[in-house]
Amino acid sequence: MSGGIPLDALDFFEELAAENTRTWWQANRARWEESVREPMEWLVEALAHEFGEAHLYRPQRDVRFAKDKSPYKDHQGALAATVPGVGFYVQVSADGLMTGGGFYPTGPDQTPRYRAAVDAPASGTALQQVVDRLVADGFELGGETVATRPRGVAADHPRLELMRHKHLVASRRHGAPAWLDTPEAVEQVRADWRAVRPLVDWLTEHVGATQVPRRR
Template sequence: MSGDGIPLDALDFFEELAVENSRPWWQAHRARWEESVREPMEWLTEALTDEFGPAHLYRPNRDVRFSRDKSPYKDHQGALAATVPGIGWYVQVSAAGLLTGGGFYPTGPDQTARYRAAVDAPPTGQALQALVDRLVAQGWETGGEAVATRPRGVPADHPRLDLMRHKHLVLSRPHGAPDWLTTDAVLEHVRADWRAVRPVVEWMTEHVGASQVERRR
């Protein structure tokens, strides 16, 4: 599959979807989503498979069963190239433009426990702190659900308290809509970002790993 980047119409699509997030609007514009969003994202992620493995494109439908927001469709299109479930490299396009990232989103509570234990231990925790500090200095942002104060039993003067607060941790880099977004150069920009965040993904894969908790059906 060849590609010419991600068209600006992908951003316009999500901007318009935010105004009219409904099934009739989606059905009327589905072909546009296929051409401007899904196909360019498939091209991009398939081109990265050689180095990062296959990526999964998330479904556009939202799970509204337990949400007050009943909007049926997501306001972005994301894809994850995972090392284990919930850990890996991420890329997203939305009305705000392109975003790249890496880290982990827990699929089970045991992952958060292992993450915090590894952050607490000086050798592994200091290693992650150094990786995060380096990326933040380069313009990356930390994200992921975190407690407001500190986890139970964690002292207020813990040297890595900010990392300990996180239930899951992602590093992201928003790009907006640079000139190269609509060209095939977008591939090498995403590849460079994924290489930069690779040490964090590898740390998560080694010290957090896949959830061992069986999910309820």
């Protein structure tokens, strides 16, 4: 594999959305391997020297507690983690390519540490500057938030919007540009990951890995 992400990857997920069944998946598994998994593996391997090894998420959904019992995800994502739950992300779906970085909690202690660091003047101001630059550069700030504000946080807190986040990501949606199925794709993802590195570095330092043991 020496190209980018084939356009058939987008078609694959569009067709999967119309018939998300094990029967359809098994009939198209070889296509998933060729158009989705292998190109994504190539892309993240090309970036591993600079950003570390990335993990491709499994295509199956965990439907044990979900109302939606569709067995397969409508996208393929990969994360180059600095610590569990924090890192650089890339995804392909029917909507095209998305890149970004941030954190998604893997334990209950990470969001409180994040908010404490946002609350602290020095680290909080530093994060505000990082996200302001990313938004100005065309990234979208996302992540689950509380509806109003966390308990105990003043309504006039200077970084209230950041305090509202339970997790924080910055992403850029590329869609299906002309370079998607060419080697230029890796350079575009590299540029985006370099742009979000200050955010990932801040989260790695101030949020870090969960210290809560996993339940057995």
